[in-house]
Amino acid sequence: MISKFFTAAFAVTLIFATSIALGQVDTGRLVREGDQWIIRMDQTSSPQAGPGTVMMYDNYTPTNFGGQTTLTTVISVGGDEYGDSVNLANYQQGIIDSAGFTLVNNSTTSNITAMRVEFKWYNADDNAFLGGFILNTGFAEPRLPGSQALIEGDIGTLRFLNIPLAPRMIYTTKYLEVFGGANLSDVGMLYGGPVTVGSSDRFIVNRTTGQQIDLGSADQNLGYFIRGFVIPAPGSVLVLTSLGLFASRRRR
């Protein structure tokens, strides 16, 4: 009889293990069907986008930077809040799901081992503050002098912030501190183009000073992406009827 128990447990474990091996995180959820509760398995994708997750602005994909010149020092005054317009494609009401940005260590001698960077998003139409957060992040491997990096959260990383989307947004970043030897003035960001999803106005802006900066052409924009999360359609499901795993509402 013990083996029967472990068979049942193993069957469930196998489902989870198999799904994890596919890069997915599966969780049971209960769905009421008539008088019955049935356990269904959602598949919350990671890193693949799942239902309701939509790339709405992308100037981040690696080929954007191919052939670009080396970094300018324009965006190396790390303490300032720099922003770029992000006109969303595929816009629907929802919240920011995840976002990406870039980091360049312009120092010729010093590493960056950790940093604090502030993110803020504004509605470009009325300049209203939509939300933001401060990321304290350390690097498992130090960012070496001259190195360039694209940095992103997993799918869904920012959902809990409930930051609403707007059709036209200003996406800003402000480097607050760096550690490891490099200085804030050593921090840079990547830019390039053209934007592959959505669009961006010609200028980037220093929100601290109000200065508008033209990086040379309309195709030169900061290396950001914004993924939106909209109310999803019911996800793909795996009904566990074959395993006999049901949940049933008890009749009173």
Added chain:
Amino acid sequence: MKSRLQVPSFRSSLVALVLFGGGSVGVRSNQAVAAPPGDPTPLNPVVCAGLHAPATPSTPGYTCPSDPSYPTGSTLPAGLSWVQAGGGQAGWTPDRTPAVFIQMRTGLYGNSGGPPTEATPGGNPLGLNWWWGPLAVPTPGATPPVDVPRDEGKIKFNTDDLPEGIEPDGVGTPDDGLIDQIQVLDYYLSHYYSQGARRFIFNIPGGVAWGQDIMIGQWQLMPQWKQDFFRGIDNLPSNHPQKEFWPRWKAAHPDAVFEVYLGAPVVANGWCSPCYTANTIPGQLFEASAQSVKVGTTTGGQDILRYRWTIACPGVPQADDYNPRNQSSVAAIIQAIQPWIDAGFSGFWMDAASSNGSFPPNDLKVYGRRLAQLELSFQPYFRNQIVPYQSDTQTGRRVRFGGENIPTSMVGNVEAIDDCSVGLCSWLAISTQPTRYEFGIEGPFREFKTESPEGWLFARDKSEVFFVPDPSRTLVSGNGTRYPEPPITFAEFGEARRRGFVLALYNLDEAQQWEFVKRWYSMGDINIADFNADGSVNAQDVADMNAAINLSMSREQQGLPVLKVFANGEFNQDPARKIDESDRTFWMTQYNNCIQQPNGACAIINYGGPDDL
């Protein structure tokens, strides 16, 4: 063949090879040979003072609790006092009882089932394990979570899939063909108790809200009916078999100890509720820590990094670590933990409490976790709490704390054990592996054999460091890398035992791991003839038994210490606890009887609770 477990036979030879000094399977060739069995080795000789010298700065004022310069504070609630110079309060003593983790939460670290959505308002946002109740989810924004009727948490199983000992409808329950979480919990507790377990660690019973770190408020994350369950409150009829189950089970098993694994971060109200409220107030930005790891490289040569939260408490002001010098923090941790104490739980394991490393560099808050953990371990309020029904003494068991992972510090290029911390507090090492090691990445893997010149050795009379092999055998690093690991072997459990670790079972479904553990502590039901627990009774068992008993007898003759446990040849449980030819004769008799039985009726002896801790 008389078989209870099917295991590839070649492993038996590996067992013998490693266990009895035959080589270094799984050990890097340049590392020290494992200590002989039963040798209570000394602590790593690194001294406490060196680790807490200014070269490794900690939070100002944080020092070892026994440091005479340790100042007393004045901000504690009335009636409490700080740890005094020289220890002051009753000292910490190790409890080396092996443990079984009752897994109540599943899912990847920091990423539970996902947030509730309009389409899936329930979901499984706390990532609870399948049997502990996907219905036990709170309503977003509710603090504490709203009640979910226990009846709605029932799960229906096919009859053939029912766990042993769990009746489909339960005696006295309506004939609805259902079982519920408590019946499964009953099974786990009762089964493993009968198999020698006396210590149960309830692993994250409240769950982990999506995107958050493990919160200390595990009690508060549970729905009301589960809180009531642990309080012995229910509305079941008096003849119901589960009526007041929890207090009755405790009273019936007075030598069982219950502990909880929870998290270190706390917030002002004592827990981080799984709320998903907006956090869009200018000037009050949510701030969280994350580790960024490389996940790829672009064609243009840029590194692609991905960050994962390490400390996060969304929807509320920033979570903070326990600060034993802050009155509100002390009050919060008392508020979070007191209900568990009242429910008979006497041990509390704090996730990520060792703070190995510094993040960001010299970040005092993060590094201070280790020393805050020590202070917590000696906090007079908790030290003076006595939990009834638990049998450390006639009157009960004092509340105690432990931390995850093994506290270490870099001494040069060597990751050395922090003896100061090991000697003052309990620690556990989830996912410790014989051959896999990562330091500085989210994965808490530790290569227990070889990471210092001496290997990692702990004195049995001075330490309580758990060896908790990874449950899935596939480790997922912080950067998403997957490392298939071979199963933990009988010999590796033995080596961990010899090195002074305390053994634990992390995955309740790893039945063979528990068979190994039972033999290294002489506890529970043991099929005598299956010496090496490989599931087969054959000549390899004879060879392994002879090798073990010969080595033990030799060591005893030399006056060297030997653990008096089954795996070392203590079979007959003679009063003198001497390993000698009478044990060999006893075992051979059982073996011969076993192999001559046509139906595999081998003698199984219940050795009771663990021996020779």
